[in-house]
Amino acid sequence: MPQKNTITDLAAYIWQNIKKSTKLEYRIPPSGILEELFETLYFASMNSEEGELIKVRVAFYNPNEPVGFRRTRNIERYNYIPFGKPMPYDVKSIVKLSKSADPWSSSLAVYFDDDQELQIYGLIDQAVHTESYLNRESTTKPDQAGLFQVSIIGIGSLSVIREYDLIATFKQNILVTQFLDVLRFGPISRLLKAKAKNFTDEIIKFIVSNDFDVDIEDYEPTIHNIWRDTLSRILIHIRNYRHGGAFLISAETTGLKINYTVSYDRLHKSMARLLKWTIACDVVEEEISILGDRNMKMDLFNEYLIGKSKKKSSENELKGAIRFIASHSCVDGLILFDDDLFEQGYGVFVQDLHAPKYIYQATDNTGTESLLVRKSLSHYGTRHQSMISFCYANEGSIGFVVSQDGDIRAFTKAGDKLIMWESIKTHKYLKSAPSRRLPTTRLKSL
CATH class of the missing domain: 3.40.1700 (YojJ-like (1)
Incomplete structure (x- = not known):
């Protein structure tokens, strides 16, 4: 204890x-x-x-x-x-x-x-x-x-x-006094980066279609930031309901009973739109800063204002999608996402419980083997046991559980062990690094 x-x-x-x-x-x-x-x-x-x-x-x-x-x-x-x-x-x-x-x-x-x-x-x-x-x-x-x-x-x-x-x-x-940033570091962060491959490919296609002379590696942190921020915001809103809740990110659905099946892709699409308009605005802003021709600057400035308006609309769209999904936690059962963060359903229950006898609590972001603390499953309620059972049976799945008292835990399988992190960071407490200026090139299409 x-x-x-x-x-x-x-x-x-x-x-x-x-x-x-x-x-x-x-x-x-x-x-x-x-x-x-x-x-x-x-x-x-x-x-x-x-x-x-x-x-x-x-x-x-x-x-x-x-x-x-x-x-x-x-x-x-x-x-x-x-x-x-x-x-x-x-x-x-x-x-x-x-x-x-x-x-x-x-x-x-x-x-x-x-x-x-x-x-x-x-x-x-x-x-x-x-x-x-x-x-x-x-x-x-x-x-x-x-x-x-x-x-x-x-x-x-x-x-x-x-x-x-x-x-x-x-x-x-x-x-x-110690709070784990599992969305930024460690096994869960690495899994999320792998799951974001299709999203990353979509942004690469956008950059290429607009002839942006940029290196996608420069933007990978931004891509992963928007995933991390979005998941954090969903967790924050679930906690604010004071009802408790959970969501699962997995390509596997075997063993799950989905009471309310949906196919909701707007979360993914609004994240992509926000990132695209952010890139577009920064590119145009950079070109405005180096142009000497006043008339050309005015033309680009009008283009920039349109982009800023679209970016703001995308931010509002994403905010609405996040709250729409978080509200589904108020129904008993978990929320299910596929690997692209498309919501597949809510009110989801794990039907076949084959839980391990023990789970292992990580005391650092990376889940260092020597620092793991073995715990009995009997310490946790049905919501936690269901998530543990599914993640243990389906390697590569990521589960998050929010208790009624507001505690947030994350789960995934690493090797032959089910690892749990608690006291994880969701709010933006730490100071952000300065954003990187995009290389100069003009937006052709979006």
Whole structure:
């Protein structure tokens, strides 16, 4: 069984993390302040307001922050809106304010006064842009307010982020500080890259048909990023339903009972369209930047505006396809994709359960043999056992299971072992690498 932790452990870990920072603009708060901050949110998470669970984010924000801290002049940057007078930082105030401070709208600005008392000083606006970035619905990374942010993510569950790094989660007295990026590294990442071959070939064909003088290898990271981001977004939306759910990526259907058969290819097609229009826009933008002829620039600029509009439409189409598919998780049973990410059906059940006696939990992205932890299947419920059974019988299949409490696990077979990863990354917490400029060439057709 996992080791039980306390809020004191969480506060100590965050305090040490802040203390090690080389770019600290705030003075290090006393550890007791952090313990009170987290403990109050922890107890607030066990309440409800108007029959709904509490959702709120707190920014540890100094209301006297100097103007010089503002790094950008972006019009969408957050503002601090003070209350007429500070409110006490307690469970009652948090529960009451949570209805007016949904994490998609704002954060509570909390800091300590000269008497070492925590106060709610006001609100931080423009939170929708932070949430859009974290949920992979935007590539624009806005500034974040304060030294760090802590959110209620469920009953007795908190998460702490700082500069888009997920520092820790605390769920039902389990402190997690390591998060596995299995969609980017390791066996599951390699399987996904192999399954994306048809998608990659489609993009190659597009590049060739438009006479783009580019090397497809330069774009392989972008191709795999869109697959990873799309799968992450589906998992995020399934988790947000708080119902639990699962999806399976497999070319095999033997042993599956599909209650609701569909043939939905729009997810794949919208990803392809988005990538094509992204390439097209960047190519035209690059040519505009080097042209000296004003008239030719204007012609290309009009072409660029059309491309940007098409790209935006593709982003919206993909968003709709993701939410359409994620909603199918609310029906009992898993969602089934083929290797091209075409949805084949939902409400799917594994009929023949031939599960291994043991599974092996990976403690790193790659599933290093010496670091595997053997676990009995009896520790897991029916949804997990079904996914384990199918993936064990069908090498090359990838399964994801979202528990009702929000935990996400990934499964695949490696050699003779069924490997499980948990505490996996889905939100875009880590800082993105700068995008690469496309070589100069003009769009001929799309």
